[in-house]
Amino acid sequence: MKSSSLKNVQKHHSDRHHSHPDMEEMRTFGFWIYLMTDIMIFGTFFATYIVLHNNTNGGPGPADLFELSGVIVSTFILLTSSYTCGLAVLALNKGKKQALIGWLAVTALLGAVFIGLEINEFAHMVHEGATMSRSAFLSAFYTLVGTHGLHVTVGLVWMIALMVQLSVKGITPVTKRKVNIISLFWHFLDVVWIFVFTVVYLMGVK
Amino acid sequence: MLEHIKSFASGFFVTGDPMIYGADVSILLTILAVLFTLTYFKKWRWLWKEWLTSVDHKKIGIMYILSAFLMLFRGGVDALLMRAQLAMPNSNLLQPDHYNEIFTTHGVIMILFMAMPFMFGLFNVIVPLQIGARDVAFPFLNSLSFWLFFAGAMLFNLSFVIGGSPDAGWLAYPPYSELMYNPGVGQDFYIWGIQISGIGSLMTGINFIATILKMRAPGIKLMKMPLFPWSVLSSCIAIIFSFPILTATLALLFLDRYAGAHFFTLDGGGNPMMYINLIWMWGHPEVYIIVLPAFGIFSEIVSTFSRKKLFGYHSMVYAMMIISILSFLVWAHHFFTMGSGADVNSFFALTTMLIAIPTGVKVFNWLFTMFRGRITVRTPMLWTIGFIPCFIVGGLTGVLLSVAPADFQFHNSYFLIAHFHQVIIGGVVFGYFAGLYYWWPKMFGFTLNEHIGKWAFWFWNIGFYVCFMPQYVLGLMGMTRRVVSYSWDKGWWPLNLVSTIGAGLMGIAFLFQAWQIFHGIKHYRKNRDTTGDPWNGRTLEWSIPSPAPHYNFAVVPQVSELDDWWEEKQRREHNPYVPPAKEIIEPIHMPKNSGIPILMAGFWFMAGFGFVFHWLWLTVPGLAGVAICMLAHSFNDDSDYYIPIEEIKETEAAIRKVTTS
Numbered sequence: 001m002k003s004s005s006l007k008n009v010q011k012h013h014s015d016r017h018h019s020h021p022d023m024e025e026m027r028t029f030g031f032w033i034y035l036m037t038d039i040m041i042f043g044t045f046f047a048t049y050i051v052l053h054n055n056t057n058g059g060p061g062p063a064d065l066f067e068l069s070g071v072i073v074s075t076f077i078l079l080t081s082s083y084t085c086g087l088a089v090l091a092l093n094k095g096k097k098q099a100l101i102g103w104l105a106v107t108a109l110l111g112a113v114f115i116g117l118e119i120n121e122f123a124h125m126v127h128e129g130a131t132m133s134r135s136a137f138l139s140a141f142y143t144l145v146g147t148h149g150l151h152v153t154v155g156l157v158w159m160i161a162l163m164v165q166l167s168v169k170g171i172t173p174v175t176k177r178k179v180n181i182i183s184l185f186w187h188f189l190d191v192v193w194i195f196v197f198t199v200v201y202l203m204g205v206k
Numbered sequence: 207m208l209e210h211i212k213s214f215a216s217g218f219f220v221t222g223d224p225m226i227y228g229a230d231v232s233i234l235l236t237i238l239a240v241l242f243t244l245t246y247f248k249k250w251r252w253l254w255k256e257w258l259t260s261v262d263h264k265k266i267g268i269m270y271i272l273s274a275f276l277m278l279f280r281g282g283v284d285a286l287l288m289r290a291q292l293a294m295p296n297s298n299l300l301q302p303d304h305y306n307e308i309f310t311t312h313g314v315i316m317i318l319f320m321a322m323p324f325m326f327g328l329f330n331v332i333v334p335l336q337i338g339a340r341d342v343a344f345p346f347l348n349s350l351s352f353w354l355f356f357a358g359a360m361l362f363n364l365s366f367v368i369g370g371s372p373d374a375g376w377l378a379y380p381p382y383s384e385l386m387y388n389p390g391v392g393q394d395f396y397i398w399g400i401q402i403s404g405i406g407s408l409m410t411g412i413n414f415i416a417t418i419l420k421m422r423a424p425g426i427k428l429m430k431m432p433l434f435p436w437s438v439l440s441s442c443i444a445i446i447f448s449f450p451i452l453t454a455t456l457a458l459l460f461l462d463r464y465a466g467a468h469f470f471t472l473d474g475g476g477n478p479m480m481y482i483n484l485i486w487m488w489g490h491p492e493v494y495i496i497v498l499p500a501f502g503i504f505s506e507i508v509s510t511f512s513r514k515k516l517f518g519y520h521s522m523v524y525a526m527m528i529i530s531i532l533s534f535l536v537w538a539h540h541f542f543t544m545g546s547g548a549d550v551n552s553f554f555a556l557t558t559m560l561i562a563i564p565t566g567v568k569v570f571n572w573l574f575t576m577f578r579g580r581i582t583v584r585t586p587m588l589w590t591i592g593f594i595p596c597f598i599v600g601g602l603t604g605v606l607l608s609v610a611p612a613d614f615q616f617h618n619s620y621f622l623i624a625h626f627h628q629v630i631i632g633g634v635v636f637g638y639f640a641g642l643y644y645w646w647p648k649m650f651g652f653t654l655n656e657h658i659g660k661w662a663f664w665f666w667n668i669g670f671y672v673c674f675m676p677q678y679v680l681g682l683m684g685m686t687r688r689v690v691s692y693s694w695d696k697g698w699w700p701l702n703l704v705s706t707i708g709a710g711l712m713g714i715a716f717l718f719q720a721w722q723i724f725h726g727i728k729h730y731r732k733n734r735d736t737t738g739d740p741w742n743g744r745t746l747e748w749s750i751p752s753p754a755p756h757y758n759f760a761v762v763p764q765v766s767e768l769d770d771w772w773e774e775k776q777r778r779e780h781n782p783y784v785p786p787a788k789e790i791i792e793p794i795h796m797p798k799n800s801g802i803p804i805l806m807a808g809f810w811f812m813a814g815f816g817f818v819f820h821w822l823w824l825t826v827p828g829l830a831g832v833a834i835c836m837l838a839h840s841f842n843d844d845s846d847y848y849i850p851i852e853e854i855k856e857t858e859a860a861i862r863k864v865t866t867s
Binding site: 025027029030033034037038040041044045048051052055057132134135136137139142161165169178 | 343344347408411412413415416419420421446447448449450451453454455457458461462465466467468469473474475476477480484833837840841843
């Protein structure tokens with residue numbers, strides 16, 4: 001329509017929002033609801049794992065397969081990435097664009113290392129014959145842990161796209177909201193991992 | 207080479223049955239007719255710009271309802287075929303394999319591709335208007351939801367002509383839905399059709415929760431909100447907690463079939479009962495998801511046509527919220543016979559009986575609203591009055607089924623079939639029809655012929671009882687669901703024949719409705735709704751013209767009480783000399799149309815089709831396309847615009863000119 005001639009109207013209006021709600025706040029709210037739905041997905045996979053984890057079908061069980069030292073390293077890498085993600089949001093709030101992109105890059109790098117280690121673990125297990133189709137336990141294991149890994153991978157792509165947007169557009173209300181949302185997502189995945197670490201690995205090798 | 211193509215095609219396309227060839231031809235002719243009409247009248251551009259890329263909630267709602275009607279037709283044909291098969295003992299009309307496919311597709315289509323889009327259509331058209339908003343919270347996401355639903359529905363329906371239909375029942379219980387017993391692609395069509403449309407449903411749930419909680423016009427406190435948005439909120443809360451379970455469960459089934467996993471298989475340590483638990487953790491909330499909005503619709507209608515405030519508004523709100531929560535605690539009543547033991551069965555029997563309490567509260571509230579009201583029986587009210595006795599009987603047979611020991615007799619018999627059709631047709635379908643008739647003038651700007659509408663109602667209502675009452679008895683006589691035929695000595699023939707006649711009556715009722723709509727379009731000019739308020743309504747959607755302008759409200763309304771529009775009309779009547787509040791028109795912030803949703807749904811369709819046939823060369827580009835669409839949307843800053851004041855004034859003046867002429 002006649003949008004191009006309306007730049008000044010738009011500017012005039014951006015600071016009085018009594019007639020419609022703040023879009024960025026609403027999108028953050030929507031993302032919180034999305035996270036609840038994601039909890040349900042993980043919840044279903046956790047439930048499946050807990051029900052099926054003893055059904056090893058005569059194949060290897062948790063104690064035979066998991067090497068706790070490697071998983072502890074992974075865990076600390078992911079926890080650290082959550083910390084650096086927090087530093088990125090601090091930089092955002094101070095309006096420091098370079099520091100923000102830098103901390104996001106560190107976060108993404110740590111996330112990539114985590115994924116690399118997970119792929120390595122999976123490859124190692126498959127090599128030993130512990131494939132998804134070996135037993136119900138392994139099906140549930142790969143699905144639960146793999147879904148978490150898939151989420152982290154999507155988060156990585158998203159984070160890289162966001163870094164590009166930040167370097168092009170700078171810190172705007174929109175990019176600010178996006179950084180806040182991905183940090184929510186990242187911390188969420190960290191919390192899920194704590195549960196994976198506890199339920200799958202710690203309780204598995206005990 | 208030719209041989210190669212021939213052998214591929216005979217596996218790829220569904221062949222052999224003359225009925226299917228007939229359907230193939232009619233599908234092809236319909237597609238050609240649509241393409242020809244669009245090209246001949248040069249409507250492609252209009253279709254793309256005004257509809258396919260639209261983010262306007264009203265247009266998306268209309269597209270949902272249109273799709274729902276198409277699916278109602280297909281699901282209805284499936285139903286009539288089944289009833290035709292069962293009309294006579296030892297019937298050979300349908301082969302057993304074909305019959306399995308038909309009851310499967312009938313169930314899936316009616317629940318997921320008819321009831322759900324019908325419901326989402328009504329959400330879309332009405333909720334923003336009732337809460338004084340100009341659109342939903344996330345208009346782009348809303349469009350994407352619709353197109354994902356549409357892609358999923360088309361993928362599912364494609365199995366009719368390509369590859370073969372699913373045949374493992376509407377919930378695809380393993381082990382029969384597993385690869386070992388069901389090696390065809392039908393089950394994969396089932397998984398991906400539902401999976402893709404399910405993502406859309408989930409996003410709609412998120413969207414409407416945000417819309418209702420964040421977009422209400424000033425003054426609409428939650429407890430001053432009309433009941434329909436309340437019902438939508440309770441339904442959406444159930445959606446966001448239950449649909450992820452469906453997504454996860456179907457993903458597990460898919461891994462079993464695609465990657466050789468052992469979640470629900472009989473070997474490898476899998477557990478089919480796990481699937482049945484999981485699917486009903488979604489499936490039971492699902493039936494409340496679709497019935498709660500119907501409760502909201504009835505509440506609006508009963509109050510409008512009784513000229514009274516709704517009786518027990520607060521108890522209605524609490525009842526719906528309690529139902530929404532309780533719906534998650536009853537799932538095991540679908541398989542009391544599984545052998546979970548008396549403790550588990552008792553728990554689920556009790557929770558199931560508990561749901562009858564809030565539901566009963568609602569029925570009494572509707573009755574008390576009508577009590578001493580000035581009732582006018584127009585079609586929406588007729589459906590409401592028809593609903594109440596039907597739903598009471600359906601609810602009571604539900605209580606009978608909830609008695610776990612007795613359920614060992616009823617389980618999977620025609621008693622159950624009659625029960626759930628009674629609550630779903632009598633509750634959900636009657637409710638959505640009531641809503642459609644009620645809000646039709648608001649959607650399209652003209653009223654429908656009441657006379658034809660009453661014929662449609664009576665055919666539906668009488669047809670319903672004729673069809674399903676005999677099925678309760680058949681169930682008690684021992685007829686189980688999903689049987690393809692029965693012999694003479696069973697003594698089931700007379701009641702089955704009556705039931706089939708009832709189904710035919712409902713088929714005729716559908717024709718009346720189609721006629722009513724065509725009649726309405728033909729006499730569009732004569733039946734224009736120039737008032738914007740044809741029923742003397744109570745809520746905000748009736749305060750604006752019909753159909754609503756694309757920005758809905760030229761000025762955002764200030765609301766001070768429940769049924770604000772009704773109170774406003776009373777004030778004006780009592781005090782005609784008070785000048786209306788001065789309305790200052792400001793530029794309106796609106797979202798821009800986008801082609802990304804339909805494109806992205808197309809890529810999902812590709813990916814899903816690739817998964818069905820194990821064609822990675824199609825799946826990978828499909829998923830890559832999805833990712834590219836998401837990134838393209840993320841990088842796009844040009845997603846909204848402002849409607850200038852002059853344009854709003856012009857539009858409003860044009861509407862007034864029409865309404866006063």
